[in-house]
Each structure stands twice: as C-alpha cells, then as structure tokens.
Amino acid sequence: MGTLQLNSHCGLSSNFSAYLSFKLNTCSKTTFTSKNLSFIKRGKIRAVGTVPDQDQAINTEATQPEEPPSIGFAFVSSVLLPDGTPDVHLRAAPGGQKLRDIMLDNDIELYGPYARPLLNCGGGGTCGTCIVEVVEGKELLSPKTDKEKEHLKKNPKNWRLACQTTVGSADSRGMVVIQQLPEWKAHEWKYEKQVPADESE
Numbered sequence: 018m019g020t021l022q023l024n025s026h027c028g029l030s031s032n033f034s035a036y037l038s039f040k041l042n043t044c045s046k047t048t049f050t051s052k053n054l055s056f057i058k059r060g061k062i063r064a065v066g067t068v069p070d071q072d073q074a075i076n077t078e079a080t081q082p083e084e085p086p087s088i089g090f091a092f093v094s095s096v097l098l099p100d101g102t103p104d105v106h107l108r109a110a111p112g113g114q115k116l117r118d119i120m121l122d123n124d125i126e127l128y129g130p131y132a133r134p135l136l137n138c139g140g141g142g143t144c145g146t147c148i149v150e151v152v153e154g155k156e157l158l159s160p161k162t163d164k165e166k167e168h169l170k171k172n173p174k175n176w177r178l179a180c181q182t183t184v185g186s187a188d189s190r191g192m193v194v195i196q197q198l199p200e201w202k203a204h205e206w207k208y209e210k211q212v213p214a215d216e217s218e
C-alpha cells in the first residue's frame with residue numbers, strides 16, 4: 018500500500034472545519050485517512066462547563082488571538098508521484114478570490130501544457146484552458162458564468178473554469194478539494210467525507 022505525501026508548506030490555519038478522508042483507487046490502492054490528515058482536524062480548544070473569571074478570559078484572549086477566516090484547499094495533482102502515491106498539496110487562502118489567483122499565487126499547477134502566456138487567455142474566460150474538477154466545497158463557489166456554461170457544456174457538471182470561479186467571501190471558512198487538470202489526470206480516486214463522532218451526535 019502506498020503512502021500519502023503531503024506537500025504542505027503553507028502554514029495551514031487551524032480553523033478548517035472540514036474533516037476529510039480520502040480513498041484513492043489507484044494502482045496501489047492508496048488511502049488518505051483522517052489520521053494522515055489529522056493536522057487539518059485540529060480545531061479550537063473550548064472550555065466546557067466552566068466560566069473563566071474575567072482576568073483569565075482576558076489572558077486567554079491575549080495569548081490566543083482569533084484567527085482570521087480562511088478557506089482550506091486540497092489540490093490533487095493529475096499525476097502520481099514517482100513512487101506511485103498521489104500528489105496532494107494543501108493550502109489556505111482568504112475567501113473572495115478567484116480560484117485561478119489562489120492556485121497561481123500558491124504555486125499550484127493550473128494550465129498544464131497551456132502554461133505559457135500566449136497559450137492561455139490570462140483569466141479572461143475565453144480560452145477554456147483553466148479547467149478544474151470540484152470534488153468538495155461547491156457550495157463555497159460562485160455560480161457558473163455564461164462563459165463557463167459555453168466552454169464546459171460537454172464536460173461533467175463539477176468541472177469549472179478557475180478564472181471564472183470565486184471562492185467564498187472574506188469571512189468564509191470551509192474546505193475545497195480540487196482535482197487539477199481533470200482532462201489529463203492519470204488515475205481515478207474516490208472521495209469520502211468523514212464526520213467525526215462528536216459532530217454526528
């Protein structure tokens with residue numbers, strides 16, 4: 018069984034609210050488990066059943082400032098790593114931005130063979146080369162534009178043009194899972210969302 022390699026150099030925020038479990042059906046049957054992604058699951062520590070006195074509350078606020086809202090992303094590459102495991106890149110970014118900008122700003126491959134400036138329209142919505150597959154988090158995304166409907170009318174419904182897709186707003190939190198370059202991907206994988214026991218009660 019292969020192992021998951023997480024290329025996480027982004028300083029992920031601890032306010033991710035999603036709890037993820039990936040099952041990848043690759044040639045090596047790799048599984049992304051909640052254990053592998055346990056750092057995503059770290060949430061805020063809450064006191065239960067007691068009310069801190071005022072000094073204590075002030076000290077707590079002073080030492081643990083509220084993190085600004087952000088959205089977590091898991092970008093799955095279209096190709097496996099040399100050892101046969103999936104290549105997943107975890108990032109975090111404020112909402113209200115185009116998915117294209119988030120990907121390019123975070124060194125996530127978007128255009129594949131169309132990366133050179135003259136081979137794509139640079140975000141104008143006319144070339145149709147910035148396609149992504151939305152695996153999780155479509156509720157955070159803006160509705161499809163007319164340009165997307167035109168370019169993607171023969172593609173699966175969860176394909177989007179990254180340059181036309183706005184992710185959430187400035188106060189959004191959540192998780193978005195994106196398959197990069199879906200038209201070039203070399204492996205199939207299945208995504209399963211896992212809700213922790215304490216939230217399913």
Ligand code: FES
Pocket residue numbers: 137138139140141142143144145146147178179180181
């Ligand atoms: S960059 Fe050309 S359609 Fe998105």
